[in-house]
Amino acid sequence: LQKHQQELEKSESELQKTNQELQQTQSQLNQTQAELTESNSQLKQKETIWQQSETQLKELQKNQQEWQISKSQLHKTKQELKRTNLQMQELQTELVESNSKLQQTETLLQRTNLQMQEVQTELVESNSKLQQTETLLQRTNLQIQELQTESVESNSKLQQTETLLEQSHSQIKQTKTLLKEFQNQLHQTDEERKNQQLQLQETQTVLQQVQTQWRQTEILLQQSQSQQQNSQKELVKTKSQLTQTQSELEKLQYQQAILRNSKSESQTEYQLLVWEAWYAYQKGDLVEMQEHLQKSLKYTENSRTEIVMEWLDSFANFSQQKGLELDSEKLTSSAEWQKLMKRTMKIQNKVLVSSEK
Incomplete structure (x- = not known):
């Protein structure tokens, strides 16, 4: 440790x-x-100093180049100055010569001015004389023109008088001939007037007879017109009665045919209503057609699409039996048919909704 x-x-x-x-x-x-x-x-400072020195060197080089250019330009300007001095000397000599010439020309001008003044005085005198002669000429010209116009007018008047004389002679001749013709015509017109008076009397008697006949014919015409109107009314009545009887006959025939073929009363009623609708369509009564077809919906249990197809088929068959063609587009595009379709579709929708419930 x-x-x-x-x-x-x-x-x-x-x-x-x-x-x-x-x-x-x-x-x-x-x-x-x-x-x-x-x-x-x-180092950075030295670099900046070095860059500055480089730029200064470049500027110095540029300055040297510019100085050399300026030296050359100075040399050129000196040469040009020498030339201009020489030219100035030449100009001075020319000026001296021109001054001498000017003096000479001035003396000449003075002489010419004197001569011009003399000529002007002469011109003034000649102009005054010219004006006098011109005024005289104008007066003489005016007098000549007046004389000429007078002579022209006199000549024209002479010609007019001669023509008038000739015209008057011819008119006198014409009037003489016209007088003779007029006298002849007067004699003829007197005779014609007498004849016309006789004819007038005859025509008046004939007119009176014609007027009496015309009144009688008017009375007869009025009677015939009233009879014709009555007959037309009776014809219209008979036509309407005939159409009614024909429709009733056709209806009875169709009823008999349906009764033979039908199985139930509702079917016969349905078919009769469809036939009556077609008959109304043929008459042009589309409202009645719509009503009959609307009533026929009560007597059938088919779907609405089937019923519409049956209507169109039966309409086509009925018209074929009569030798007619059914315009189905015109029928289906009519306003009454469109209303009927809307009603039938509404009824079908209600039935469908109730069945779903």
């Missing part, structure tokens, strides 16, 4: 030493890290 304790103590002392060494190394590490961070920051 003592050995172990001694070893433990040794190990503890060694541990303490190692801990101290570790602490020292950590402190050294911390110092080195701090130095590293400082060196990194210094």
Whole structure:
């Protein structure tokens, strides 16, 4: 145990030493890290300085290039200045020459101005003379025009008078001939008037006779019209009676045929009502048809769909027997048929509901 304790103590002392060494190394590490961070920051600063120096170098290079360009431009401008100076000297010599020429031209202008003034005075005089002559010419022209118009008017009047004279001569001749014809016509009209008076008297007598005959015929016509109206009324009555008797006969015949073939009273009643419905449809009385078919539902126990099919089949058979064709689309699309279908379907639905309950 003592050995172990001694070893433990040794190990503890060694541990303490190692801990101290570790602490020292950590402190050294911390110092080195701090130095590293400082060196990194210094490096970054140096890098930025280096970048700045590089940019400055580039700018310097650019400045040098620009300076060289400006030098070349200066050289060019100097040469151009020399040229312009030479040109200025030439221009000055030309100006001196032009001034001398100007003086000469001014003297010439003065001379020409004097000449122009003289010419203008002469022109004014000539213009005044021209105006006088023009006024004279205008007056003479007006006089000539007036004379011409007067001569034209006189000529036209002469021509008109000549034509009027000719027309008057021709009219006189025509009037003479017309007078002769008129006298002849008067003589003829007198004779015709006498003849017409005689004819008028004869026609008046004939008219009186015709009027009396016309009155008699009117009376006869009125009598015949009243008789015709009465006969038409009687015809209508007889036709209606005939149709009624025919329908009754057909009904009786159909009843007899049904009575022979039917097995029960309800079946005969059902078939009779269907026939009466078809007969009403043929007459055009769809309301009566609807009523008869509605009544027929009481005398059958078939389903509503079967009944509707029976109605259509029986309608088709009845019309075939009469040599007619049934327009089933017109029948089924009519308002009365649609109402009948709604009622029959309602009744069927009620029956189904009651049977289910």
